[in-house]
Amino acid sequence: MTTSAGTVVSRIESILEAILDCVAQGQELSIDFVSNRSGSENSPQTLAHDALVSGTVLTKRHIFYQHQGLFVRQRTVDELVDNLASALNVRRDDLNIGVFSGPLSIRLKDNTVVGPATGDVGIPLPAAGSIAAISCETIRWILIAEKDAIYRSLTSCLFWQTSCVGPGLLITAKGYPDMLTCSFVQLIRFNCPHIPIFVLADYDPDGLNILRHYRLKSEIVSQGFTAPAIRWLGIKSEDLLERESRLDMLRIPSDNLQLPDSQSSRENTGSKTSISSTECREPISALSTRDRNVAVGILKKLVDSGDDSAAVELGRELQVMLMMGIKAEIQWLDEAGNLTEWLDTKIGQMFLGA
Amino acid sequence: MSKQYLTTHTVDDAHITDIFSLAATPRTLLSASGSSTLHVHDTTDPSFPLRQSIPDAHKLGCHHVCTSRNGLYAASAGFGGEVKIWELNKETGDWSSGGEITGPTVKPGEVWAIALSEDGGYLASTTNDGRINVWDVADQSKAKIREYETGSPGSGSFGMCVDLSRDGKFTASGHQNGSVYVFNNDTGRILYSLSGLAKPVRAVAISPAGTRVAAAGDAGIIAIYDTKHGEHVGNLTGHSSWITSLDWSDTGEYLLSGSMDGKVKVWSIERSVCVATHSETDKALWAVRWLPKTGRSEMFCTAGANKSISFYREATGS
Numbered sequence: 001m002t003t004s005a006g007t008v009v010s011r012i013e014s015i016l017e018a019i020l021d022c023v024a025q026g027q028e029l030s031i032d033f034v035s036n037r038s039g040s041e042n043s044p045q046t047l048a049h050d051a052l053v054s055g056t057v058l059t060k061r062h063i064f065y066q067h068q069g070l071f072v073r074q075r076t077v078d079e080l081v082d083n084l085a086s087a088l089n090v091r092r093d094d095l096n097i098g099v100f101s102g103p104l105s106i107r108l109k110d111n112t113v114v115g116p117a118t119g120d121v122g123i124p125l126p127a128a129g130s131i132a133a134i135s136c137e138t139i140r141w142i143l144i145a146e147k148d149a150i151y152r153s154l155t156s157c158l159f160w161q162t163s164c165v166g167p168g169l170l171i172t173a174k175g176y177p178d179m180l181t182c183s184f185v186q187l188i189r190f191n192c193p194h195i196p197i198f199v200l201a202d203y204d205p206d207g208l209n210i211l212r213h214y215r216l217k218s219e220i221v222s223q224g225f226t227a228p229a230i231r232w233l234g235i236k237s238e239d240l241l242e243r244e245s246r247l248d249m250l251r252i253p254s255d256n257l258q259l260p261d262s263q264s265s266r267e268n269t270g271s272k273t274s275i276s277s278t279e280c281r282e283p284i285s286a287l288s289t290r291d292r293n294v295a296v297g298i299l300k301k302l303v304d305s306g307d308d309s310a311a312v313e314l315g316r317e318l319q320v321m322l323m324m325g326i327k328a329e330i331q332w333l334d335e336a337g338n339l340t341e342w343l344d345t346k347i348g349q350m351f352l353g354a
Numbered sequence: 355m356s357k358q359y360l361t362t363h364t365v366d367d368a369h370i371t372d373i374f375s376l377a378a379t380p381r382t383l384l385s386a387s388g389s390s391t392l393h394v395h396d397t398t399d400p401s402f403p404l405r406q407s408i409p410d411a412h413k414l415g416c417h418h419v420c421t422s423r424n425g426l427y428a429a430s431a432g433f434g435g436e437v438k439i440w441e442l443n444k445e446t447g448d449w450s451s452g453g454e455i456t457g458p459t460v461k462p463g464e465v466w467a468i469a470l471s472e473d474g475g476y477l478a479s480t481t482n483d484g485r486i487n488v489w490d491v492a493d494q495s496k497a498k499i500r501e502y503e504t505g506s507p508g509s510g511s512f513g514m515c516v517d518l519s520r521d522g523k524f525t526a527s528g529h530q531n532g533s534v535y536v537f538n539n540d541t542g543r544i545l546y547s548l549s550g551l552a553k554p555v556r557a558v559a560i561s562p563a564g565t566r567v568a569a570a571g572d573a574g575i576i577a578i579y580d581t582k583h584g585e586h587v588g589n590l591t592g593h594s595s596w597i598t599s600l601d602w603s604d605t606g607e608y609l610l611s612g613s614m615d616g617k618v619k620v621w622s623i624e625r626s627v628c629v630a631t632h633s634e635t636d637k638a639l640w641a642v643r644w645l646p647k648t649g650r651s652e653m654f655c656t657a658g659a660n661k662s663i664s665f666y667r668e669a670t671g672s
Contacts, residue, residue, distance in 0.1 A: 241614060241638065245572070245595045245596040245614040245615070245638075246594060246595055246615065247574040247593070247594050247595060247596075286512065286530050286554075287512075289482045289483070292482065296414065296433060296434060296435065299414045299415075299433055299434075300414060300434070303413060303414055312371075315388070315415075316371055316372065316388055319371075319372065319374070319388045319415055319417070319433060320372065320659075322417065322433060323374060323417060323640065325512060325514065325530055325554060
């Protein structure tokens with residue numbers, strides 16, 4: 001059973017009321033909240049409350065980027081969202097994490113219909129258990145974006161409709177996928193195995209790990225049934241090398257070597273989809289010590305898990321990433337050209353190769 | 355006057371994944387890759403057969419391998435952070451384990467690039483936070499005897515490459531932020547902090563006589579410095595991609611360089627020009643190495659993302 005937004009809202013409100021009571025009565029503040037980071041309890045709650053009351057979709061990344069100093073890492077937000085869900089005694093899924101957009105209609109068991117999500121904002125994914133039927137005849141591909149910012153940008157330009165490859169579906173779980181999103185992907189794979197599913201992730205250890213999570217958690221364990229694997233669209237090392245290491249194709253984002261006319265040429269791309277991130281980091285940066293440790297950790301898991309071709313490919317990419325010493329965010333694709341064009345080309349190639 | 359080199363042989367699929375590093379001895383070539391196995395190729399035979407295979411050397415793959423100039427020792431560093439020493443049995447010509455560098459200072463990710471001294475007695479390594487460590491590997495305890503900081507403690511720039519001079523006097527290191535350092539091993543101090551490349555430095559090499567340091571990386575140029583005054587004495591330009599690997603010829607007359615677009619170049623140091631360019635692939639070269647001259651014409655080899663090792667020989671006598 002899905003907890004209604006109203007229930008979640010009232011639970012948050014009752015917690016806040018309790019806090020106010022404590023303050024009013026001059027008592028010591030106490031809140032039944034499982035968290036290892038003191039002082040940060042209020043923020044995700046407040047945001048969750050605002051989002052639910054206003055009926056908007058709350059994004060973990062949104063929380064993260066509004067309070068970067070507080071959370072430091074996306075992972076911290078992930079933990080907090082989990083903690084918040086458990087503190088409110090609701091499932092994490094009820095906090096509206098995964099969203100989709102595209103011409104997909106989902107009929108629920110109570111006969112209501114979710115979608116199609118044809119607006120310029122997404123619709124929260126319903127829980128797989130509540131779904132009676134999915135009609136995806138109109139969809140030719142599914143693209144899972146690691147990042148909310150990318151998802152929003154693609155949704156707002158209606159990429160699910162305007163793609164040269166035909167109509168498709170956009171999904172994001174805003175970072176590491178939650179179970180609801182994974183079971184939804186699993187359900188789609190099971191019901192529509194002919195639709196290829198692509199993942200677009202950052203070229204960094206977390207991005208590759210997120211891809212790994214989607215693959216692992218939406219695996220279909222059913223005898224005699226095989227759905228094509230979830231495919232990795234990018235960013236891969238070859239994409240980076242193609243554009244970054246070639247000095248004769250000079251395109252340098254932000255150093256002194258910037259060519260005088262590069263500014264104007266960038267302005268010309270204004271009509272294209274421009275993805276602006278709330279963060280100020282470079283789209284390409286050096287791997288940090290943490291990145292390297294995470295990469296080695298994933299590499300270990302991949303080596304231990306045996307050697308299917310997907311694991312071998314990921315392992316190789318992690319090694320090359322460590323050798324190159326750099327990572328790239330999806331935004332880089334937009335800066336290096338045009339993300340939607342790039343996606344059209346890549347998805348098109350995947351179709352031809354399939 | 356350009357020089358002519360011919361591809362004499364290519365060992366196809368020498369490893370099952372990218373080859374990340376090569377190291378030569380007078381009679382063999384060691385190769386390291388993303389797989390757990392190290393390979394030893396016989397360079398005295400024109401078909402360069404696999405002489406020895408060392409399985410399970412590095413479970414997560416190996417990013418660097420190096421040899422001592424006397425050909426008796428090798429060291430390899432794996433993605434899991436481990437560093438292993440290998441010894442040559444002079445009777446059988448086989449390599450066997452000579453131990454591992456362990457201890458609280460060797461943590462995963464703590465060691466990246468490595469270099470052995472001429473006699474194999476010392477190993478220099480770079481770290482995540484820009485330090486350069488020197489280990490006494492001849493001793494059983496394999497103790498750390500030097501630790502150079504480059505920047506404030508714990509916050510230096512990632513050490514991408516390292517080299518030791520033949521006479522053991524200098525250590526040179528190249529870093530992610532573009533800096534190049536030369537250390538005096540006798541005093542244990544930084545001798546020079548060389549700037550100028552501004553982009554990641556992926557390869558440094560000290561000339562055989564110890565008078566020059568070559569450094570190169572994402573800037574695509576090779577900067578040459580002298581070790582006497584730390585002066586920038588010239589640039590070698592011509593690569594159109596990141597430079598990943600450098601190696602001085604035995605006499606110091608020529609410098610070999612390899613890049614991400616698969617091109618290998620031979621440079622005349624005296625004339626500051628590129629005298630030969632070759633490529634067997636358009637995929638990344640991760641390592642280029644001269645083979646120690648053994649009476650025949652000069653040879654070098656290249657390896658990288660195409661999993662193969664190509665051997666080149668100078669065309670002589672015409």
